[in-house]
Amino acid sequence: MTYASVLVDVSVRQTDRPFDYLIPDRWHDAIQPGMRVIVPFGPRKVQGFVLAIKETTSLDKVKEIEEVLDVMPVLTEELLLLGSHIAQKTLCFLISAYQAMLPTAIKAVYKKHVQITSDEVYEALPTELAQLFSVVKRREWTEVESLVSKISIVQRAIKEGLLEIEYEVKNKANKKTERVVSLLKVLDEDLKNISSPQQKDIIEYLRMNGQTSVKELKEFLQITDSPIKTLQKNEFISIETIEVYRDPYVGSDIEKSKPLPLVDEQRVAYEHIVSSFKEREHKIHLLHGVTGSGKTEVYLQTIQEVLLKGMEAIVLVPEISLTPQIVGRFKSRFGNDVAVLHSGLSIGEKYDEWRKIQRKEVKVVVGARSAIFAPFENLGIIIIDEEHETTYKQDEHPRYHARDIAVWRGEYHNCPVVLGSATPTLETFARAQKGVYELETMSMRVNQGPLPEVEVVDMREQLRNGNRTMFSTLLHEKIIDRLEKKEQIILFLNRRGYSSFVMCRDCGYTIQCPHCEVSLTYHKHNHSLKCHYCGYETYMPKQCPSCQSDHIRFFGTGTQKVEEAITQSFPEARVIRMDNDTTSRKGAHEKMLKQFGNGEADILLGTQMIAKGLDFPNVTLVGVLAADSSLHLPDFRASERTFSLLTQVSGRAGRHEKPGEVVIQTYSPEHYSIELAKTQDFIAFYEEEMKIRRSFHYPPFYYLVLISISHTDLIKVVKVSEQITGYLRENLSNRSIVLGPVASPIAKIKDQFRYQCVIKYKSEPALYDVLNRIQQFYQEETDKGKLQITIDFQPTMFM
Numbered sequence: 001m002t003y004a005s006v007l008v009d010v011s012v013r014q015t016d017r018p019f020d021y022l023i024p025d026r027w028h029d030a031i032q033p034g035m036r037v038i039v040p041f042g043p044r045k046v047q048g049f050v051l052a053i054k055e056t057t058s059l060d061k062v063k064e065i066e067e068v069l070d071v072m073p074v075l076t077e078e079l080l081l082l083g084s085h086i087a088q089k090t091l092c093f094l095i096s097a098y099q100a101m102l103p104t105a106i107k108a109v110y111k112k113h114v115q116i117t118s119d120e121v122y123e124a125l126p127t128e129l130a131q132l133f134s135v136v137k138r139r140e141w142t143e144v145e146s147l148v149s150k151i152s153i154v155q156r157a158i159k160e161g162l163l164e165i166e167y168e169v170k171n172k173a174n175k176k177t178e179r180v181v182s183l184l185k186v187l188d189e190d191l192k193n194i195s196s197p198q199q200k201d202i203i204e205y206l207r208m209n210g211q212t213s214v215k216e217l218k219e220f221l222q223i224t225d226s227p228i229k230t231l232q233k234n235e236f237i238s239i240e241t242i243e244v245y246r247d248p249y250v251g252s253d254i255e256k257s258k259p260l261p262l263v264d265e266q267r268v269a270y271e272h273i274v275s276s277f278k279e280r281e282h283k284i285h286l287l288h289g290v291t292g293s294g295k296t297e298v299y300l301q302t303i304q305e306v307l308l309k310g311m312e313a314i315v316l317v318p319e320i321s322l323t324p325q326i327v328g329r330f331k332s333r334f335g336n337d338v339a340v341l342h343s344g345l346s347i348g349e350k351y352d353e354w355r356k357i358q359r360k361e362v363k364v365v366v367g368a369r370s371a372i373f374a375p376f377e378n379l380g381i382i383i384i385d386e387e388h389e390t391t392y393k394q395d396e397h398p399r400y401h402a403r404d405i406a407v408w409r410g411e412y413h414n415c416p417v418v419l420g421s422a423t424p425t426l427e428t429f430a431r432a433q434k435g436v437y438e439l440e441t442m443s444m445r446v447n448q449g450p451l452p453e454v455e456v457v458d459m460r461e462q463l464r465n466g467n468r469t470m471f472s473t474l475l476h477e478k479i480i481d482r483l484e485k486k487e488q489i490i491l492f493l494n495r496r497g498y499s500s501f502v503m504c505r506d507c508g509y510t511i512q513c514p515h516c517e518v519s520l521t522y523h524k525h526n527h528s529l530k531c532h533y534c535g536y537e538t539y540m541p542k543q544c545p546s547c548q549s550d551h552i553r554f555f556g557t558g559t560q561k562v563e564e565a566i567t568q569s570f571p572e573a574r575v576i577r578m579d580n581d582t583t584s585r586k587g588a589h590e591k592m593l594k595q596f597g598n599g600e601a602d603i604l605l606g607t608q609m610i611a612k613g614l615d616f617p618n619v620t621l622v623g624v625l626a627a628d629s630s631l632h633l634p635d636f637r638a639s640e641r642t643f644s645l646l647t648q649v650s651g652r653a654g655r656h657e658k659p660g661e662v663v664i665q666t667y668s669p670e671h672y673s674i675e676l677a678k679t680q681d682f683i684a685f686y687e688e689e690m691k692i693r694r695s696f697h698y699p700p701f702y703y704l705v706l707i708s709i710s711h712t713d714l715i716k717v718v719k720v721s722e723q724i725t726g727y728l729r730e731n732l733s734n735r736s737i738v739l740g741p742v743a744s745p746i747a748k749i750k751d752q753f754r755y756q757c758v759i760k761y762k763s764e765p766a767l768y769d770v771l772n773r774i775q776q777f778y779q780e781e782t783d784k785g786k787l788q789i790t791i792d793f794q795p796t797m798f799m
């Protein structure tokens with residue numbers, strides 16, 4: 001008898017361990033770790049992952065595996081190991097870790113077919129299979145399963161390449177339009193109040209996959225229209241009809257590109273990385289290169305080496321659908337060896353890409369965060385571009401950081417990891433300075449050109465001089481100049497997080513919520529100020545509370561208003577506006593960038609989404625309209641993010657022959673993150689910021705853990721938070737600092753009160769033990785779902 005230990009797909013702590021099941025005779029030898037099965041669990045039948053095969057069990061009564069979902073494992077041995085590492089390090093359920101590694105589509109049950117790969121292999125098939133496929137070349141899996149004597153025979157034939165499995169993924173590409181569902185803001189707390197499991201499934205699904213067509217939702221979740229309608233009525237989702245685009249890269253013939261002769265700094269970095277690869281050393285290289293220094297070319301050529309040795313590469317880029325230019329560069333170098341994984345693809349398309357990796361049809365994957373789980377088995381390099389991006393951290397269960405996963409996998413495969421950025425995180429740069437990471441510096445632009453000239457304009461002064469428009473005199477002049485010369489302009493509106501906040505134009509004072517320490521948002525219709533997070537509301541003051549000036553205005557103008565202002569000031573300019581509104585359609589980004597690249601517009605106006613990765617030769621002027629708005633975030637990383645953002649945007653100018661200029665407009669010109677952005681001097685910024693981090697005990701000097709507690713009963717929340725902090729203080733070493741409990745910045749959301757505490761530590765051997773005990777202590781209550789305790793290691797947000 002053989003048994004399989006199966007991890008069932010039920011997310012409560014009690015079941016988060018494997019249970020033994022009997023393997024039916026026919027599946028003997030065929031079931032392997034990493035396959036999914038259906039097993040009876042209590043009164044239900046649930047999905048589960050096979051973790052191990054064993055000859056004995058300590059149980060008296062063992063139930064039998066009911067159904068096997070995969071013919072070949074979907075999780076490799078490595079990924080199975082990695083899953084338990086993630087569960088341990090982020091304190092999540094093991095099952096959630098495994099689920100995070102797989103494309104959603106795989107959870108749907110597809111019809112599978114088995115077919116012979118070609119007529120030539122026919123001779124090589126074992127008799128039993130030869131008979132089965134002699135006339136019919138392609139059969140349904142269920143049929144094959146019932147006809148063969150042993151499943152392992154089929155498996156072997158698949159491994160030898162004689163047979164192949166084909167999944168029937170329906171293709172919806174021919175349709176012209178479809179109705180799509182988008183998730184509006186739904187908080188964990190809202191989920192608690194939704195009792196219908198179908199509605200919960202829908203939300204969960206949209207969270208994982210982004211915008212999805214109604215049809216796909218219904219198909220994959222096996223639901224009717226009714227739960228979708230209810231969610232729409234309650235404003236948790238929105239439904240709209242959109243045009244359907246296929247994979248934007250299909251059909252658009254991409255020209256093949258050749259490796260460029262590297263410049264000196266590129267060559268040095270390249271040689272270091274390639275040598276770690278050849279020596280099979282797990283080194284972490286920080287490629288610190290100014291914007292336009294040719295980091296991407298270094299990635300491309302190191303990957304080339306890896307491919308020559310028959311090995312594989314993972315490249316992570318932030319929010320890939322936003323930088324089609326980058327994808328294009330990989331596709332044109334490596335052609336069909338590249339799979340692309342990003343949120344802009346439909347569920348079916350994502351699945352197709354994932355299958356290419358699984359079947360070893362591609363050698364390179366370029367993708368967003370979750371591409372770090374690409375099931376390659378022969379990895380030669382992992383590259384994380386723009387390593388400072390916060391989107392590499394998943395802010396939901398399991399709260400992993402792609403950088404940590406990359407390091408783990410690099411160690412497993414004995415291969416180098418490359419972190420690239422013009423503005424690395426302080427954590428990363430500090431490690432490089434200490435020699436934990438190898439530092440590769442590229443301080444020069446490839447074109448030998450200087451970094452763009454940056455000028456900072458004090459907007460308070462503009463006002464004093466009577467200029468009330470959005471454009472300073474300097475920026476205005478330069479825009480006119482470029483329009484005359486037929487050169488292009490990028491205008492960047494920094495508005496991370498806030499649509500419109502109120503600020504005094506004389507002294508720079510901003511009005512904040514007394515409870516949350518975030519800027520209040522101006523609401524035009526009733527002339528009020530409101531807190532986004534806690535709902536606090538007040539009147540818009542007539543005078544600045546700080547300096548009594550009348551020039552207190554709502555600020556952070558939307559892109560639409562800027563567009564109007566451009567039309568007024570520069571009537572002849574052709575403008576492309578890129579923001580969440582204009583780019584929500586699939587394929588819209590690509591289209592707009594292409595138009596701009598073709599010179600069909602003079603000005604590209606946009607938000608964060610145009611800050612990165614763009615490379616247009618004719619852009620010689622970049623204007624930043626509200627440089628300070630990201631400084632007002634309640635986060636110790638606000639300065640770092642502002643500096644990094646300004647550096648990235650500035651880097652879009654003058655990347656080729658023509659020199660570039662940047663104008664930064666701000667109300668806080670004296671702030672060091674803005675002052676240093678002028679020279680794009682990362683090292684100076686790093687040193688300045690490190691002083692602050694040191695004196696306030698922030699990373700990289702300390703590690704952080706954020707524990708959030710929520711419940712509908714305030715007294716309960718306070719009590720549990722106090723218990724937890726008390727327990728932490730008693731059981732952690734006295735070198736660790738425990739802050740709180742305090743109400744979270746978002747103190748209460750939809751009747752759920754929220755409290756939080758923070759642990760700052762340098763080295764704390766007891767940490768995991770203590771946190772585990774806390775989780776176990778409240779397990780019964782948290783399993784019921786009323787009390788929520790989330791533990792976030794190295795958090796990127798403190799809301």
Ligand SMILES: Nc1ncnc2c1ncn2[C@@H]1O[C@H](COP(=O)(O)OP(=O)(O)OP(=O)(O)O)[C@@H](O)[C@H]1O
Nearest residue numbers: 260261262263291292293294295296297446613651
């Ligand atoms: N060795 C080289 N010779 C000639 N041109 C090069 C070379 N390396 C890169 N380039 C070109 O220089 C430009 C900038 O390079 P690239 O985009 O790789 O820089 P980057 O450091 O990744 O930029 P950023 O971080 O600002 O997006 C690109 O147009 C690229 O094709």
Ligand SMILES: [Zn+2]
Nearest residue numbers: 513516531534
């Ligand atoms: Zn508030």
Ligand SMILES: [Zn+2]
Nearest residue numbers: 504507544547
């Ligand atoms: Zn004032």
